[in-house]
Amino acid sequence: MDPTDKAALITGGRRIGAVVANELARKGAHVALVYRTSRNEADETANTIRAMGRRALVVQADLQQPEACRQVVEATVTEFGRLDILVNMASVYREKPLDDLTLEDWDTQMAVDLRAAWLCSHAAIPHMRRGHGGRIVNFSDWVARSGRPRYRGYLPYYVAKASVIALTEALALELASDQILVNAIAPGPIVAPPGTSAADAAAVEQATPLGRWGGEIEIAKTVVALVESDFITGETIRVDGGRHVK
Secondary structure: OOOOOOEEEEEOOOOHHHHHHHHHHHOOOEOOOOOOOOOHHHHHHHHHHHHHHOEEEEEEEOOOOHHHHHHHHHHHHHHHHOOEEEEEEEOOOOOOOOHHHHHHHHOOOOHHHHHHHHHHHHHHHHHHHHOOOOEEEEOOHHHHHHHOOOOOOOOHHHHHHHHHHHHHHHHHHHHHHHOEEEEEEEEEOOOOOOOOHHHHHHHHHHOOOOOOOOOOOHHHHHHHHHHOOOOOOOOEEEEEOOOOHH
């Protein structure tokens, strides 16, 4: 797919999402950004996109609410007249010991990481069909793609991200005849989470065969590659600097 003049919707449009939005705009796409609380960052990204001559939309939503998923899709279609690309990036990343986990912890993780990806995709599909094709890019995690947990304290996160892979594969099969290609990205050490100590950051570098953090642009380049491909579907691509092979 040539992204030029196509409409893209990105959920979770801060940090890495902002770089993904900018790269899609550089390729010619108009971009809608969904944020929950980071309005200033979303506005800055939208302004950058508009400076490239592309259109941008900023939408506030809490994707834990099922109706919000439909609403962000409809807002995008109302603004741009179409929806061709959906990037499901919204996620919760929180460490919590097993014995302290609550039903709310579980439900929040599943609602944001898994259910929102499904509901946004379900709402987007009719619009993509009308455009005779589309691209859906979901986000998993390199650990989930490796097929086994490696870190304690992230049980709901791991289960949700492993389920995103299953969702991706099932949607790819269901939608192949519509020329809607569905893939997932499984990031590894891209950017250090806020609060990461220098020692911890260095330990990650040492554990990564390429010896460094990847940076947001590596995710953005992968999203663009999956959007532009016309023959990759049902795949989950690790972008982890070889972390999974060490």
